[in-house]
Amino acid sequence: MSVHFIPAFADNYIYVLESRAGIWVVDPGSADPVFSWLDQRQMKPTAILCTHHHPDHTGGVAALARHFAIPVYGANDRIPALTHPVHAGKLTIAAAELSVLEVPGHTRDHLAYVWSQSLFCGDTLFAAGCGRLFEGTPEMLFQSLQQLATLPAATRVYCAHEYTQNNLRFAALVDPENPVIQQRQMLVRQQRDAGEPSLPSSIGLECASNPFLRCHVPALIASAQQFDPDCDGSPLSVFTTLRCWKDQF
């Protein structure tokens, strides 16, 4: 399976998954860049997968679905042109079997897809960060991220925005002695200077450097308690404090 990046808007990535099972487009927030990308390669998509309903992930769904007459997978009818509502568990598309995970928090009905050791997690887990809480509670997002952290360490993480540099600045502030963050900052700077995406990340790398997956680590507990003396030091309380801090960062 190959994963292709189509940049959209200021910092979104639309993904095209190409395999013998077909050509799937994940989170097409805009139709035009997808039409031109496919045109240049004489390719026709066979399905659309959506992680959540926000317009920067679904703005192109209806036009692509209509033009190519292809199915649209997603949580519910908040996804435009939805044909196949899906829930946590196995999902078969053509000959391929994917795992669907329910990961609420950023929105209450956010999904993630795992296929071929690759995770497409929309706005739930970002490289060195996590999504904002629009509809869910801190506990929901915390549990969702914990669920993603249990995937095999080698799982490639394809999140939907290029936020890595800004996220790493925050990570370095709250986890200042972590050498993995410092190495990662250097690597990502090189990638971005060369005009390349900083993705995919991996679950192993996120567990080693993403503050939102490290709320049990003494350095993060100390930082959270320094920011908010009312933080009780439990992983959920550390997570809630860090998310609130990052919102103002």
Ligand SMILES: [Zn+2]
């Ligand atoms: Zn979103």
